Amino acid sequence: MKKDKKNLILIAVIGAAVIFSFCLYVMSSFMQDQIHITIGSGIISVISTILLIIFLKNNFLEIKKGLVIKDERTNKIMMIAFAKAYLLSIWFILLLSFFSESIPFRDVSQALNYAILGMVVLFGLCWLWYNRKEDLDKVMI
Amino acid sequence: MMKTRIKELRARYNLTQEELAEKAGVRRETISFLEQGKYNPSLKLAHNVAKILKTTVDELFIFDDEK
Numbered sequence: 001m002k003k004d005k006k007n008l009i010l011i012a013v014i015g016a017a018v019i020f021s022f023c024l025y026v027m028s029s030f031m032q033d034q035i036h037i038t039i040g041s042g043i044i045s046v047i048s049t050i051l052l053i054i055f056l057k058n059n060f061l062e063i064k065k066g067l068v069i070k071d072e073r074t075n076k077i078m079m080i081a082f083a084k085a086y087l088l089s090i091w092f093i094l095l096l097s098f099f100s101e102s103i104p105f106r107d108v109s110q111a112l113n114y115a116i117l118g119m120v121v122l123f124g125l126c127w128l129w130y131n132r133k134e135d136l137d138k139v140m141i
Numbered sequence: 142m143m144k145t146r147i148k149e150l151r152a153r154y155n156l157t158q159e160e161l162a163e164k165a166g167v168r169r170e171t172i173s174f175l176e177q178g179k180y181n182p183s184l185k186l187a188h189n190v191a192k193i194l195k196t197t198v199d200e201l202f203i204f205d206d207e208k
Contacts, residue, residue: 062168062169065159065163066163067159067162067163067168067169068166068167068168069168070168071166071167071168071171072167072171072182072183072186073167073168073170073171073174073180074168074171134174134179134180135179135181136180136181137181
């Protein structure tokens with residue numbers, strides 16, 4: 001139980017740091033008059049903050065009730081989601097490099113940031129998909 | 142297709158999903174998925190739940206033969 005609480009605090013700190021850096025990115029894009037990037041990043045920041053708050057609130061309540069936040073089912077979902085997201089990320093990065101000529105990346109680090117963001121989003125989507133799936137045993141990795 | 146008698150036995154012993162989850166050391170959602178036959182548990186979890194509900198694994202989980 002204590003380990004669960006520590007893990008949750010760690011997730012809260014990392015999540016807050018990621019969202020804070022995203023906010024800095026929004027501000028720097030705004031200062032450079034990159035309106036589309038500002039709006040896009042702003043929306044992602046708001047959605048991420050809301051999702052993080054909901055996630056933390058639900059899990060803290062579970063811990064308060066004396067329940068665990070990780071069990072064999074969540075571990076299975078995480079494993080499947082990681083594996084699927086990894087495979088999808090390869091395709092995503094291939095597509096990103098294929099269209100790199102037509103996407104106006106500022107520099108290599110921005111392209112890398114998009115690739116990492118894409119991987120995170122893919123993992124989130126995979127997790128949401130498999131969290132609702134009934135027959136986890138029939139999933140082929 | 143898997144069916145379970147968890148809901149029936151849980152009601153018999155006046156346990157909520159949360160209470161059963163706490164005793165079995167799993168999340169409430171896992172108990173909910175188990176009750177609906179939407180999750181195949183490990184043998185250890187099946188044994189634990191059966192023990193809490195004072196029954197056996199083969200009485201708790203019923204498998205319909207797939208045709």
